[in-house]
Amino acid sequence: MTGTLLRPTRRLSGKADGRAGTRTSARRRRPGYWFVLPAVALFAIFFLYPLLSSLWQSFFSTTGGVSTWVGGAQYMRLFHDPLVGKSLFNVGLILVIQVPLMVCTALGLAYLLNQSWLRFRTGFRAIHFLPAVTTLVAYSLVFRVMLATDGGAVNQMLGMFGMSPVDWLNSEAWSRVALIASITWRWTGYNMVIILAGLQGIPAELYEAARIDGAGRWAIFAKIVIPQLRPVILFSSITSTIGALQLFDENFILTGGGPNNATLTPVLYLYKVGFQQFDFGYASAIAWLLVAIIAVVSVVQFVIMKEKK
């Protein structure tokens, strides 16, 4: 109510205090610039300029140290490059398998860890969150050692159950499984904590009302918990999606993008094209493909969020 009443006046006064205004607002205007200035200057130099430079360079060919204008040729190259296709396919696979798997697991764990009768609640929460405390490169290394084909901890454990060793990091299918398992290990607890915070925001009266109406445990979960958590689950899914699109550390350390590019991601490909082949023009085009995809994801997120409100 008050919001709609205030809006037109605020717009009017905003224009007014751009010129004259009262004495306090006149005094308050100038310092605003000084507070914002450092950030704006840093953004202009280290964000805006490189951003435009990257867009500009994506229209050039830089092979051999000489730049020539090639128009949209680098972008056409994206469509015909099987490695771009493969890296997008790999990420797509993670999005379809890993993100739902992780978000559902995190939701389940958060729900269980929110039960008031649970003993050792704090302890369980801390332990499940522990993986989120590891440094990305360090945990990737630990997984690399544990997943070694000969004598790796995982294969030795499988051996105890009479199973033959799996070539985790050198077979196309298993390397994807290994990558998905590692990311899931690292990020499930993180998402669990976010969902847990969302769960604690659900008013207790809602549960009570449902119980009085005779709703069972599953009915409460499906009719109250899930709908109330929708924005949080959406947030988890979107950040995980964007995280997967930007995947680099884990697959760089685990497999280097191999075998046969089965774990190549767009960012790793960008790194290889730009900093191993020094093809800056094409690397910039790959970067802008990534920007486009992430922009679409963000817009979709924005639209869904708005609809629910």
Added chain:
Amino acid sequence: MTQTLKKFPVYLVLLVGAVLSIIPFLWMVIASTHTTADVFATPLPLLPGRELWNNLARLQKETNFSQVMLNSLVVAIIYTAFSSVVSAMCGYGLAKFRFRGRGLVLGAVLLTMMIPMQVLLVPLFQMMASLGWVNTFQALILPFLANAFGIFLMRQAFLDFPDSLIESARIDGAGELKTFYRIVMPVARPQLAALMIYTFISQWNSFIWPLLMLNTEDKYTLPVALNTMIGLSRVDYSGLMLGSLLATLPLLLVFIIFQKQFVSGLMGGAVKG
């Protein structure tokens, strides 16, 4: 009785989850106290061995590990300090002042959160090269000092800050800067702490940019140093596990000491709406 039986599966699920969460940590600790041969021996060593000090000495000798650790700490701490101040100032300016272009700045901040930093890799690399900043710490710190997420977070924190407090400080004759660091900053301490922890973690984890920028051992940060260790012809796996453990310890300490701020720092304003 039946109640207890019903709860049993819940405890089982949580226990399995806890074991899965903790095994890689345990393995990291155990492996770092054995020789590389033992890390892959059958049966696996299940208890800590006696090689910890040998591994540590070797790690130090081969990779100058204390220097690397110090580099990581220095870069992360300087970055955190400056970046938080820049974020807090900008967030305060956006929340509490009206000036021309404010909407533009706010819009730009929100927009930059959507753009992945990888787009900047090539041009930033060229920029650092032409400035002669390759293999320096300022190349790691300066380009990312203005952090859109941090600015947004601090703006949210300052929006709720009562104007009357700022006004009364002004009436008492305090200048704008003094008002900011004497009155405003102390009140926003919890949010600032969360932001600082978040910033520290992200800098500590930072890999792809330092990987591009650093090329001598004396400047390496932890992730870069660990990465070069796997490039060697004979990989020192137990040393590598010890290095990973030492790279994780500071974050673990921050987590234990500042649990609350740690979590809210990681989440950022995720669960507000």
